[in-house]
Amino acid sequence: MKKMEAPLDMVNGAKFKTNKHGYVTVVDYYNCHTVIIAFDNTGNVRAISAAKLRNGLVTDRDVPPESIMVGEQFESAKHGLLTITQVESENMVVLTTVDGEEIRMLWPTVQKMKDKLEQLDAARNTKKSPTSLSDLTKRNKKTKEINNMFNKILKDYGKY
Numbered sequence: 001m002k003k004m005e006a007p008l009d010m011v012n013g014a015k016f017k018t019n020k021h022g023y024v025t026v027v028d029y030y031n032c033h034t035v036i037i038a039f040d041n042t043g044n045v046r047a048i049s050a051a052k053l054r055n056g057l058v059t060d061r062d063v064p065p066e067s068i069m070v071g072e073q074f075e076s077a078k079h080g081l082l083t084i085t086q087v088e089s090e091n092m093v094v095l096t097t098v099d100g101e102e103i104r105m106l107w108p109t110v111q112k113m114k115d116k117l118e119q120l121d122a123a124r125n126t127k128k129s130p131t132s133l134s135d136l137t138k139r140n141k142k143t144k145e146i147n148n149m150f151n152k153i154l155k156d157y158g159k160y
Contacts, residue, residue: 004031010050015040019056021063026053074113079103084110 006012006029014026021039028036032050037058039045044062052058074082079097086094093110095103 002031004029007050009054010035016053016058017056018058021058021060024053024058072114074110074117076113082113 006026010026010029012026012028015023016026016037017023021041023040024037025040026035027038027045029050030036034047035050035053036045036047037053039060042060042063044060046061048058070084070086072084074084074095076082079095079101081098082095082103084093085096085102087107088094088104091107093105093107095105095110097103
């Protein structure tokens with residue numbers, strides 16, 4: 001494979017943040033399809049395309065998917081704020097409360113809490129969108145005056 005000259009952001013030693021696995025360091029650049037990287041937290045090495053690296057779409061194949069959840073926080077009605085500290089098996093998750101108390105829960109229960117939080121956040125973030133042109137233009141008195149003037153111009157257009 002022929003090595004090409006690396007772009008300025010892909011030089012050896014450049015660091016990129018991934019979406020799920022922390023930072024990676026560029027070890028070697030061959031071309032836009034083959035960039036050798038090393039994960040800073042685990043030391044694993046793999047090849048990836050430059051586009052995926054720039055977008056943070058890099059996954060560490062040696063890390064189990066459950067461990068990605070470590071560090072996430074959830075709100076529980078019974079226990080308050082919970083933080084995932086460990087994934088023991090496929091179905092068992094260890095969480096800690098703000099007081100430092102350890103709680104073990106099944107993975108489906110934690111997933112339900114996460115889904116409820118996402119639904120609540122989505123409900124809070126959605127605003128009532130306007131349904132008509134008059135709803136869009138009802139901002140303030142000045143806007144109403146401009147709209148009235150504009151409607152008058154449109155009515156009189158072509159009469160003279």
